[in-house]
Amino acid sequence: MLREALKKSYQAEKEKLKKMNRSEKVSYIWMYYKVPIFVILIVIAGTTGILWNILHNQETVYSLAIVNETMNMERDTELSEQLEQYFGLDQKKEKIVVDSNYNISYQFDDTTNQAVRLDGKQSSDYSTYEKFFLNLAYDEIDATVMPEGFLQYCNELEICFEDLRNTLSEETLQRYQERFCYQTNENGERYPCGIYMDGTVFDAAWFAKDQSKEVIESYGKQVLVFTENMDTSQKNELLVQYVLEALMAA
Numbered sequence: 001m002l003r004e005a006l007k008k009s010y011q012a013e014k015e016k017l018k019k020m021n022r023s024e025k026v027s028y029i030w031m032y033y034k035v036p037i038f039v040i041l042i043v044i045a046g047t048t049g050i051l052w053n054i055l056h057n058q059e060t061v062y063s064l065a066i067v068n069e070t071m072n073m074e075r076d077t078e079l080s081e082q083l084e085q086y087f088g089l090d091q092k093k094e095k096i097v098v099d100s101n102y103n104i105s106y107q108f109d110d111t112t113n114q115a116v117r118l119d120g121k122q123s124s125d126y127s128t129y130e131k132f133f134l135n136l137a138y139d140e141i142d143a144t145v146m147p148e149g150f151l152q153y154c155n156e157l158e159i160c161f162e163d164l165r166n167t168l169s170e171e172t173l174q175r176y177q178e179r180f181c182y183q184t185n186e187n188g189e190r191y192p193c194g195i196y197m198d199g200t201v202f203d204a205a206w207f208a209k210d211q212s213k214e215v216i217e218s219y220g221k222q223v224l225v226f227t228e229n230m231d232t233s234q235k236n237e238l239l240v241q242y243v244l245e246a247l248m249a250a
Helices: 002-018 022-056 073-087 127-137 148-156 170-179 213-219 230-249
Strands: 059-067 094-102 107-109 114-116 143-147 180-184 190-196 222-226
Touching: 059 073, 059 127, 059 230, 073 094, 073 230, 094 127, 143 148, 143 230, 148 180, 148 190, 148 222, 170 180, 170 190, 170 230, 222 230
Parallel strands: 059 094, 059 143
Antiparallel strands: 107 114, 143 222, 180 190, 190 222
């Protein structure tokens, strides 16, 4: 019965369409079938999205945050791709995330008791502050380039970064020990926690190269630090080699 009813309905629709010109057919189909058409399009879009994610889903294997520097998504993407190639990743399956969207207010204007940015302007945006420390807490950040002043601020909050002696090779430690900066851990011990980025692409003079000398000086010295994650030791070593050897030799 249902089969016959569907057959008759189909034949009736076919006869109607036969008598119409092209414009009338389009108007008729749109008037009576736009809802099913929308449903079909949504299903196709959803299926396409699922297939795209399956075929192109990339695992983030390393994440580099850049704090309180000029935000530049184009530069971040370019640096991500360069690092992926240097690390020897399969770029169809793996990716490195470089994110400079961390404009964090951690200094205070004593006269107004307001948080201010490095340029001295007031800021009420705490979203990137929360973003950074939440990502840090959930191990979503592997390495960070930050001003030395922000590193001191983290130290005051008792946030300790990885001891370089635990993540870099002895050869690298010996070669770059003059670049090390130090932090105090919960036991009161000073240890090498970061590498000064003077003269590299992470130097303030590079980040703010289009700015005035005063603005560049306000950025202060930049430091590369690592989070406490032994699984990324090899990649930490590669990042140091890339920044201090490959790029500076280029």
